Amino acid sequence: MAPVAQIKIPATYMRGGTSKGVFFRLQDLPASAQVPGKARDALLLRVIGSPDPYDKQIDGMGGATSSTSKTVILSKSTRADHDVDYLFGQVSIDKPFVDWSGNCGNLSAAVGSFAISAGLVEPARIPHNGVAVVRVWQANIGKTIIARVPITDGAVQETGDFELDGVTFPAAEVQLEFMDPAAEEEGGGGSMFPTGNLVDDLEVPGIGTFKATLINAGIPTIFINAQDLGYTGTELQGAINGDPKALAMFETVRAHGALRMGLIKHLDEAAQRQHTPKVAFVAKPSDYVASSGKAIKAGDVDLLVRALSMGKLHHAMMGTAAVAIGTAAAISGTLVNLAAGGIERNAVRFGHPSGTLRVGAEATQVNGEWVVKKAIMSRSARVLMEGCVRVPGDSF
Known part of the structure; x- marks a missing residue:
């Protein structure tokens, strides 16, 4: 039986807040993985190196912790008043599934930066110097996030003196606003307190x-x-x-x-x-x-x-x-x-x-x-590596 060649998929490895993940543009994924389903999940599992009975994710991009076993898919938004649609996949380390049930607030800090650098935000919305306001639709939970990304000489500024406990080195500050953060599609008919009680x-x-x-x-x-x-x-x-x-x-x-x-x-x-x-x-x-x-x-x-x-x-x-x-x-x-x-x-x-x-x-x-x-907090983000990830062609 002839060996199966690996395929290359454009990707960027980014830190956002105290997490790391592999970022993709939806359009760069193989056709079968551009829609939700088994092929997409299988592809992301292989990219990250899961499931791994050794709990190390040696044969993938994952870092063997929940903070580093993450994937993000971005595309130009189809929604009014939004720039980009953001889909987050939490990849299990030792089991063969990807959890799409929630957002990653830490990686949200990297979404605006990636969207700008990847050409997903209209150039007219990006100042030459100042702060770009990126309007993000968080597709997992159906919520809006506003990312305020610093721009220097027309490019995303990643370095700076903002310090975040849990991250070793300082970087540029990214302010996030989570709009109407109480979940509506979850249990409790949309109530912030699904049981109706504070305690x-x-x-x-x-x-x-x-x-x-x-x-x-x-x-x-x-x-x-x-x-x-x-x-x-x-x-x-x-x-x-x-x-x-x-x-x-x-x-x-x-x-x-x-x-x-x-x-x-x-x-x-x-x-x-x-x-x-x-x-x-x-x-x-x-x-x-x-x-x-x-x-x-x-x-x-x-x-x-x-x-x-x-x-x-x-x-x-x-x-x-x-x-x-x-x-x-x-x-x-x-x-x-x-x-x-x-x-x-x-x-x-x-x-x-x-x-x-x-x-x-x-x-x-x-x-x-x-x-x-809304809820407001500051994080930071940085590109760690960009190029392509490789996976065996028969893995999804």
């Missing part, structure tokens, strides 16, 4: 019953008090990811939370929906040492948050979960708000394993329902 008693058979804030904002998220789970909120990755019993517990909590939120109809469906919802635990401010060795003082933050992504404690904070944190912090009575002092606020700075992050959000009640018009 629920979440019963998890075999583990316990916990106070929980279940929120659809940025990304569906389950917030629980750290002390109720036996934690302090100062934990780093090793304390959780090195404990198989803890990981199994969190996954069970996540599955029951997903069921309570109406995201799944049966518990066993959670295994095929790893990207959402997220599960996080919160605590009042406390001193701790971040993973970089940086000392974080209680006075530096309003609260502590630790969140899990794809079954592991995240090394920093997912951008979409940060939106959920900012939104919940702005609503008096949620567990996030209570951990942050229980006061009214339109911005919050929280401590995560790599350091701190500030996110702003303003919440109001309309006809008895909580709404948030």
